[in-house]
Amino acid sequence: MPVVDRSHLPIRRPTFGGVVNRTLAGSQPDWNLIGHPTPPDGAPNVLLVLIDDAGFGNPSTFGGPIQTPNYTRMAEGGVKYNRFHVTAICSPTRAALLTGRNSHAVGFGSVGEFGGGYPGYSATLPRDSAPLPRILRDNGYNTAAFGKWHLTPDGQQGPGGPFDRWPSGWGFEYFYGFLGGGAGQWDTVLAENGKIIGVDPRYGDETDPYYLPDAMADKTIEWLHGIRAQDAKKPFFAYFSTGCSHAPHHVAESWAAKYKGKFDQGWDRLREETFERQKALGVIPADAELTPRNEAFPAWDSVPDKLKAFYSRQMEVYAGFSENADHNVGRVIDAIDELGELDNTLVIWIWGDNGASMEGTITGSFNELTMMNGIPLTDEMQLQLSERYGGMEAWGAEIMAPHYGAAWAWAGNTPFQWGKQVGSHLGGTRNPMVIHWPDRVAVGGELRSQFTHVIDIAPTILEIAGIPAPTTVDGIAQQPMHGVAFTDSLRTADAPERHTQQYFESVGNRAMYKDGWWLSMRTARIPWLATPQAIAPYAPGVWDPDADPTELYYLPDDFSQAHDLAAENPEKVAELRSLFWQEAEQYQVLPLLATLSSFFGQLPPLPATTKLEFRGDVQNVLSGMIPRIYNHSYAISADLLVPDGGVEGVIVAEADHLGGFSLFVEDGKLTHTYSMMGVFIFRQQATEPLPSGEVNVRMEFAADAPKPATGGQVTLFINDKPVGGGRMDHTVPMRFSGYAGMDIGRDNGGVVDRSYAAKAPFPFTGTVRKVVFDIKPHLEHEEADLHEATKNADVAHALSA
Amino acid sequence: MPKQTVDVLMGGYLSKDAAHEDFEAVQACGAPLMGLVVVSKGLDGSMEIEQHDHIVKEGAMALGGAGFVVGLFAPPLLAATAVGAVVGAGVGKIAQRKVESALEAQAEQTIPIGGAGLIAVYDHEHAAAIEAAVTRAIKRVVGEATDSHVKAVKAALADASAKMAAPNA
Numbered sequence: 001m002p003v004v005d006r007s008h009l010p011i012r013r014p015t016f017g018g019v020v021n022r023t024l025a026g027s028q029p030d031w032n033l034i035g036h037p038t039p040p041d042g043a044p045n046v047l048l049v050l051i052d053d054a055g056f057g058n059p060s061t062f063g064g065p066i067q068t069p070n071y072t073r074m075a076e077g078g079v080k081y082n083r084f085h086v087t088a089i090c091s092p093t094r095a096a097l098l099t100g101r102n103s104h105a106v107g108f109g110s111v112g113e114f115g116g117g118y119p120g121y122s123a124t125l126p127r128d129s130a131p132l133p134r135i136l137r138d139n140g141y142n143t144a145a146f147g148k149w150h151l152t153p154d155g156q157q158g159p160g161g162p163f164d165r166w167p168s169g170w171g172f173e174y175f176y177g178f179l180g181g182g183a184g185q186w187d188t189v190l191a192e193n194g195k196i197i198g199v200d201p202r203y204g205d206e207t208d209p210y211y212l213p214d215a216m217a218d219k220t221i222e223w224l225h226g227i228r229a230q231d232a233k234k235p236f237f238a239y240f241s242t243g244c245s246h247a248p249h250h251v252a253e254s255w256a257a258k259y260k261g262k263f264d265q266g267w268d269r270l271r272e273e274t275f276e277r278q279k280a281l282g283v284i285p286a287d288a289e290l291t292p293r294n295e296a297f298p299a300w301d302s303v304p305d306k307l308k309a310f311y312s313r314q315m316e317v318y319a320g321f322s323e324n325a326d327h328n329v330g331r332v333i334d335a336i337d338e339l340g341e342l343d344n345t346l347v348i349w350i351w352g353d354n355g356a357s358m359e360g361t362i363t364g365s366f367n368e369l370t371m372m373n374g375i376p377l378t379d380e381m382q383l384q385l386s387e388r389y390g391g392m393e394a395w396g397a398e399i400m401a402p403h404y405g406a407a408w409a410w411a412g413n414t415p416f417q418w419g420k421q422v423g424s425h426l427g428g429t430r431n432p433m434v435i436h437w438p439d440r441v442a443v444g445g446e447l448r449s450q451f452t453h454v455i456d457i458a459p460t461i462l463e464i465a466g467i468p469a470p471t472t473v474d475g476i477a478q479q480p481m482h483g484v485a486f487t488d489s490l491r492t493a494d495a496p497e498r499h500t501q502q503y504f505e506s507v508g509n510r511a512m513y514k515d516g517w518w519l520s521m522r523t524a525r526i527p528w529l530a531t532p533q534a535i536a537p538y539a540p541g542v543w544d545p546d547a548d549p550t551e552l553y554y555l556p557d558d559f560s561q562a563h564d565l566a567a568e569n570p571e572k573v574a575e576l577r578s579l580f581w582q583e584a585e586q587y588q589v590l591p592l593l594a595t596l597s598s599f600f601g602q603l604p605p606l607p608a609t610t611k612l613e614f615r616g617d618v619q620n621v622l623s624g625m626i627p628r629i630y631n632h633s634y635a636i637s638a639d640l641l642v643p644d645g646g647v648e649g650v651i652v653a654e655a656d657h658l659g660g661f662s663l664f665v666e667d668g669k670l671t672h673t674y675s676m677m678g679v680f681i682f683r684q685q686a687t688e689p690l691p692s693g694e695v696n697v698r699m700e701f702a703a704d705a706p707k708p709a710t711g712g713q714v715t716l717f718i719n720d721k722p723v724g725g726g727r728m729d730h731t732v733p734m735r736f737s738g739y740a741g742m743d744i745g746r747d748n749g750g751v752v753d754r755s756y757a758a759k760a761p762f763p764f765t766g767t768v769r770k771v772v773f774d775i776k777p778h779l780e781h782e783e784a785d786l787h788e789a790t791k792n793a794d795v796a797h798a799l800s801a
Numbered sequence: 802m803p804k805q806t807v808d809v810l811m812g813g814y815l816s817k818d819a820a821h822e823d824f825e826a827v828q829a830c831g832a833p834l835m836g837l838v839v840v841s842k843g844l845d846g847s848m849e850i851e852q853h854d855h856i857v858k859e860g861a862m863a864l865g866g867a868g869f870v871v872g873l874f875a876p877p878l879l880a881a882t883a884v885g886a887v888v889g890a891g892v893g894k895i896a897q898r899k900v901e902s903a904l905e906a907q908a909e910q911t912i913p914i915g916g917a918g919l920i921a922v923y924d925h926e927h928a929a930a931i932e933a934a935v936t937r938a939i940k941r942v943v944g945e946a947t948d949s950h951v952k953a954v955k956a957a958l959a960d961a962s963a964k965m966a967a968p969n970a
Binding site for chain 1: 814815816817818819844845846913914915936937939
C-alpha cells in the first residue's frame with residue numbers, strides 16, 4: 001500500500017503503476033487511477049453540533065431548566081466538558097471552530113456580515129488557513145453543513161458570489177441552511193449549495209408547515225442515507241449548526257406550552273434553582289459560588305406585576321425553542337444509530353457559540369430588529385406591540401420576530417457573570433460541550449474539566465482521524481492551527497491540560513488566560529448599547545485600554561469568577577496584561593475596537609451605485625443586498641404590462657410586515673405600504689385605477705433631511721401623473737430585516753401588507769418588465785455624514801448578529 | 802354657582818387591545834362620563850370604533866364643533882420613541898350613527914395601522930378616578946378648561962391636541 005502524503009492538499013493522484021504499450025497487447029491497467037483519496041483506516045464519522053446563542057445554565061444536562069434529553073443521552077454515553085470556551089460572539093466562534101485557528105488570525109474578529117479594513121476584521125478567510133471541512137474533504141470524507149452559516153459577508157450572498165466565501169468554498173460538498181446570522185424558522189430564506197432558493201413552498205401550510213429545525217434534521221438524514229446508498233464505508237463530516245436559540249425565537253406553541261408557568265418565579269430565583277441543580281449534578285464544583293446580579297439587570301421583584309406574565313412568556317418560548325433543537329439533533333443521532341454507525345461516530349455537541357444573548361435589551365422585543373435600528377421601546381410598548389401581532393400567545397409564532405429580555409440571558413449563563421459579547425467573562429465564553437464516541441470512549445457520563453477552547457476542536461478531530469494538518473493547500477503554505485488536541489482527555493479524566501494559554505477579545509472586552517489565571521478587562525459599555533454616546537469613551541486618543549478596570553481570577557479555585565484577586569496580585573495582573581498585548585499582536589487582534597472604526601471616521605468607500613435594475617423574475621434578494629434606500633430620497637419605478645380587465649398583485653416587495661416595503665396593486669389601485677419595523681405602518685394608495693397596456697408606475701420618496709430615519713413625503717405616479725401619496729413620519733434607518741428577502745412580482749414568505757396575506761405571495765397577474773431603484777444622493781458632505789451614521793448602525797447590528 | 806371644569810383625556814396606544822383594556826377600565830371605575838371613545842385600526846387597515854353611550858347625550862353636544870385631532874406621535878426616532886395614533890371627529894348634536902361615521906371618516910385618515918386612541922370627556926371632579934383607570938396609554942395628555950360648557954370642551958380638546966402634538970410631550 002503506497003504511503004499517502006497528506007501534508008499537501010489536494011492529495012496527489014498516485015503515479016501510474018501499470019504498463020502502456022501501443023495496443024492493449026501487453027498493457028496493464030492500474031485501477032488506482034480511478035480511485036479517490038480515502039481517510040486513514042479507523043477514521044470515524046463526525047457529527048459536529050453547534051447550538052446558537054445559549055448559555056452554560058440553559059440545558060438540563062448542565063442543570064438548566066430546559067429539558068434536553070438527547071443531550072443528556074449523549075453525555076451519559078460519553079463525556080461532558082465543563083471548562084470549554086468560545087469567543088463570546090457568533091462568527092468568530094464559527095471561524096475558530098472550523099479553522100482551528102484564533103478568529104482574528106483568520107479575519108473574523110467580528111461578525112461575518114461586515115468586513116472591516118484591518119486583517120483581523122476582514123471577514124474574509126485567508127488562503128493560508130484551509131478550514132477543517134476542506135481538509136477532511138480532500139482526505140476522503142463526505143462533508144456537509146446544515147443550518148446557520150454566518151461566515152459570508154453582506155453583498156456577497158447572491159448569484160454573483162464570490163463562492164469561496166460560501167460553505168462550498170470552505171470545503172462543504174453540500175449545504176442547506178441560511179447564510180446570515182439569524183433567520184426566521186418558519187420563513188427562512190434558504191440557501192442550498194451555491195444558490196439562494198428562498199422560502200420553502202410549505203411556508204404557511206396550515207397542516208404541514210415548513211419549520212427549519214425539522215427540515216435541517218430531514219435534510220441531514222436524507223444526505224446520510226444518500227451517502228450510504230452509494231458507499232457503505234466512506235466516513236462523513238456533518239456540521240449541524242442550529243438557528244436556535246438565536247432570535248427570532250420561533251417555535252410551535254406545543255413546545256412553548258411545556259414551559260407554561262415554569263418561569264413565573266423570575267430570573268433571580270431561576271439562577272438560584274439552576275445553581276442548585278448544577279451542584280447536585282456535579283457539573284460545577286461543590287465549592288463554586290453563584291455570582292451576584294449586576295445592576296445592569298433589573299431585579300425580578302422590581303418588574304411591575306402587570307408585566308411579569310409578559311416576561312415569563314419570553315422565556316417559555318425560548319425554552320421550548322431550545323428543547324426543540326435538542327429534539328431535532330436527537331432525530332439525526334437516531335438516524336445514525338439506525339444505520340448502525342453511532343458507535344463509530346464522533347459526536348461533538350457544543351451548547352452555544354457564545355453565552356446567551358442579552359441583545360433583547362432589558363425589555364425583550366416583539367421584533368429583534370427594533371433595537372438594531374435604534375428604536376428604544378419600553379416594556380409596555382413592547383407588550384402592546386406584541387398584542388398588535390397576536391398577543392403573548394403569538395410570541396414565538398411567525399407573526400413576530402421575538403427576542404427575550406437580557407436578564408433571562410443572564411440567568412441562562414448561570415453561574416457566571418454577563419453573557420454574549422462579553423469576552424472578558426465566562427458568561428460570554430464558557431459553554432457546555434458533550435462528546436460521545438462509544439467505540440473509543442466507553443466511560444459513560446464522566447466529567448472533564450481540562451481547559452479547552454473552540455480552536456481545539458479541529459486539531460482533535462484531525463488527530464482522531466489520523467489526518468495531519470496540511471502544510472500547504474493549493475500550493476499555499478498554511479499557518480499552523482493554534483488549537484491543541486485534547487484527545488487523551490476523552491478517555492482519561494486526569495489527562496494533562498494542554499491548552500494553557502488563551503486570549504479573548506470581543507468588541508473591546510478582553511481576557512488573558514494562563515495556567516489557571518484569568519485577567520478580565522471589560523469595557524464599561526453595556527453590551528446592548530451601541531449609541532454614539534455609549535461609544536464616545538472609546539474614541540482614538542480618548543480610550544486607554546490599560547486604564548480599564550481589571551479583575552483577576554484563579555479559575556481552579558474559583559469556577560464561576562466570584563472572587564476578584566486583582567488587588568492582591570498586581571504582578572500577575574501586569575504579567576497577564578503584557579501577555580495579552582503580545583498575543584493580540586501575534587493574532588491580528590489589533591487595533592482594538594476595529595469593529596467600531598466607523599464611529600471614529602474610519603469608513604469604507606462610499607457606495608458608487610445609485611441606480612439598480614431588476615429584470616424578470618428576480619426573487620429572494622437577501623436583506624443585506626437590497627438597494628440601500630435607507631435615509632435617502634429615492635424612487636421605485638416599474639414598467640408593467642397590464643392586461644385588459646386589470647391586474648392585482650405585488651410589483652416589488654422587501655421583507656415583511658415587521659419591516660419592509662411593498663409596491664402592489666389591489667382593487668385596481670397602485671398601493672405602497674411601508675413598515676417601519678412593525679411599529680409604524682404607512683400606506684398610500686392611488687386615487688385612480690391602473691389603466692391597461694404598457695404602464696409605468698412610480699413611487700417617489702422625498703426625504704425631509706439627510707439624517708437617519710428621516711421622514712418624508714411619498715408620491716405615487718402612473719405614467720408620470722401624480723395619483724396620490726402621503727407622509728411617512730419615520731423610515732427605517734439601517735435594515736428592514738435580518739433575513740427576509742426582496743422579490744419582484746410577488747411577496748415571498750411573510751408579507752409586508754397583511755391585507756393581502758390571504759393571497760400570499762400575491763403574484764402580479766400582469767407582467768413586470770423591470771423595476772428600477774433610483775437613489776438620490778445627498779450633497780457630498782451630507783452623504784459622508786449619513787454614510788458614517790449608516791455604518792455605525794451596521795456596527796450596532798453587527799454587535800447583535 | 803361654581804364654574805364647571807371639563808377635562809378631556811387622550812391616550813395613545815400601539816395596540817387596540819391596550820386601548821380597549823383602558824376603555825373598559827374607565828367604564829368600570831364608576832365615574833360619570835360625558836364621553837368615552839376608542840378608535841383603532843387593525844393590521845389590515847380595518848377600523849373599529851367603540852363608544853360609551855354618553856357620547857350621544859351630553860358628550861356629543863360637548864364635542865360640538867371641536868373638530869379635534871389628537872396626535873400621539875413620535876419625537877425624533879433615535880432620541881426617544883412614542884407612537885402615532887390619532888383620533889378625530891367633527892361631531893355635534895347628532896345621532897350615534899352619525900357620530901361613528903364622522904369619527905370613522907377622520908380616523909381613517911389619521912389613525913395609523915395597528916394603532917389606537919382613547920378619548921375620555923368628564924367633569925374635572927372625577928379626574929382622579931378616571932386618570933387612575935387609564936394605565937396602558939403610551940402617551941397620555943389631559944386638557945381642561947373652566948369656560949362655558951361647550952367652549953370649555955373645545956378649548957380642552959384643542960389644548961390636549963396641542964400637547965399631544967408637542968415633540969416632548
